[in-house]
Amino acid sequence: MDKKVLSQKSIDSTCQSMIKKAEDEGIETIWDRLEKQQPQCGFGELGVCCKICMQGPCRIDPFKVGAQKGVCGANADTIVARNLVRAIAGGTAAHSGHAKHLAHILSKSAKGEFKDYPVKDPEKLKAVAARLGVDIEGKNNEELAREVARLALEEFSEKEGPNLWAATTVTKGRVDTFSKLGVVPGGIDSAISEIMHRTHYGVDADPVNLLLGGIKCSLADYAGCHMGTDLADILFGTPQPVVTEANMGVLKENAVNIALHGHNPALSDIIVQVAAEMQDEAKNMGASEGINLVGMCCTGNEVLMRHKIPPLTHSVSQELAIITGVIDAMVVDYQCVIPGLANLLDCYHTKLITTMPIAKISGAQHMELNEENARECAGDIIKTAIDSFGNRKPEKVNIPKEKNTAIAGFSTEAILGALGKVDSEDPLKPLIDNIVNGNILGVCLFAGCNNAKVPQDHNFVTMVKELAKNNVLILATGCGAGAFARYGLLTPEATLEYAGDGLKAVLTAVGEAAGLNGPLPMILHMGSCVDNSRAVDVAVAVANKLGVDLDKLPVVASAPEAMTEKAISIGTWAVSGGLPTHVGVIPPVLGSDLVAEVLTVKTKELVGGYFIVETDPLKACEKLLEAIKKRRQGLNI
Amino acid sequence: MKGLIAVDVNKCLGCHSCELGCAVEHSQSKHLFSAILEKPLPQNRVIVEHCDDTNIPLQCRHCEDPPCAKVCPTQAISKPEVGEAVLIEDELCIGCKVCILVCPFGSISLSKDDKNIIKCDLCFERTSEGQVPACVSNCPTNALQFIPVEQFTKEKRREFMVDFLKSS
């Protein structure tokens, strides 16, 4: 495979060397499977295939010669809209499933049943309880935890009032806009099941009404994300800046390497705690450097943010981790854990360990998390990994050398803390002043996945350098943030190298005030994909302070390599939140002019935000910069 | 590259992907996402027909002695080379539709503005560059293949032999 072909798969040199190794060993990876899937179905690419009932599948001819209606009479607009909102429901189910899991844990923890999950951040617990309207006076942690857990669990089922997590965390202006449109979600699960109802055979056929249903569901997704962040912080601690290293060079030949993969801290955080106590066991088995935990995808982000566990690799390159030959166990929970991992187990010694009852993979070893005995489960899993260390196949071992320093841990609290060092009376003031005086042109949140159809990280890295050069303050989450970590872009050095003068000055001033002896990293890593809610918190605080709504702020978002249904639901709530939101891959909606028009134009009138679909990263930057400048004009700054 | 489009009806799932690929190939932009926005919209030349339980993608068979060419009053249809595509010269076509009447396969149709006839051109631009026609490359099950006649007949004979030996 020559350099050019490799760089079309991933721009990460460690990934490239592992792709080459896979090829030499005749091992199939995600890119081979993508190639075998070519050509992909044009009807599916355009979103005009409907499989909702058994009279189908029906397809609409985009060239308008063949069928223009499904058997039931649904046209392209209805079919595209139904497919899209079902994807939003899928994303919502995933994020909120994550949150629901934590809500159950908090509930049982408060009742003293889950002893391994004590409240780690009572301050956050208090803050969340107060925000939700709980009378916190005189209540101890257990009482507050019980209240918050009860309210959290109530947010899922049918309820009469608005969803608390959605309604209490956005601006008043947003609440008014959402109320006017009739898209305020009640229970999160109700919103999901309402989508499944209205997209059932013969229910909602009006594409605009369907899309409004999608917006409502996406706001339920937002609620789930915010709850996920809040509860994780309460149970495992609110992140503060940490320094670590990222990319495959963090693997150690003489350690038991355990990769923590998936999305939830429920097990991974406990594994981090227990592994610290089992170092000697690993050493006794011949692993002179003990246990080396590494992170992948958003589980990786969770343990990076709270425990500086080094991020290994992300998203489309997850199989390549195993191809290094030194991952003794890959412990997975749920979401973005691809079944293709199991295909590698014939050739490598790695133990693939599934841990969640709803996420098993044939070929993997299932060691289910029992929250009542979480530490014991974690211990068993680590023991399995230690045993696996002895089964390595030396001829298969090849650890790429590259690794880069990465600074992460920028929760909202941490960001406000750093800003507070500049102005302790009014922490937001330095941020707002610098936005107003133009040192910071605007803010961009990078989120979302990699996608095998895009050279891995190419769009992320190209765009972030361009925007930083133009003095855009960058926030990042999820696999995007992971990508930046692997290239050394979460560092003060990156600030000095790539940031425009204005941005550089601000990051330096804050960094110096915070005692870093240099600038803040160029990109503030805010956590996993549910932690996009942290970015909303910052934006809402700024909007409230300025007395304007979110759709007036020079704040934009981008998912330049989006892939999952979760990316679709997050993108939709970012738009609903008022943000111009870039997507770097073509979503399956072009089969309906009407739907495409609503998403990219009409939403501007309805909610202020809108989608920008642009596959060229530099052109995407131009469009985002233009959107930021327009917003600045609107604010007269 | 010379060859014929061979159809394996057992492999055709009726997904219509060949039709999409054909229309895109006959568009200005040659890309699905922009082709669907072109004016006029490009049209496909291959059509998947369905009868009983069988699907069959049908396109011009590029007859060696093409009846359509014979009846064309303006010589708009011609077959320049043996074994190659039967082609239409749009400027000469007067839209009399006689060719449509005589084609035994129903493979010639009218453009959507009713002005021209359209039919498969065997993707001569692609095949002259050594590529297979668009319908073939868009078929996810390999029900469509572009192969030399000799190879096709050879495979056919093999198949026959296998069946024959099995049943005897």
Ligand code: SF4
């Ligand atoms: S719901 Fe309508 S469009 Fe969808 S498969 Fe059934 S008949 Fe076809």
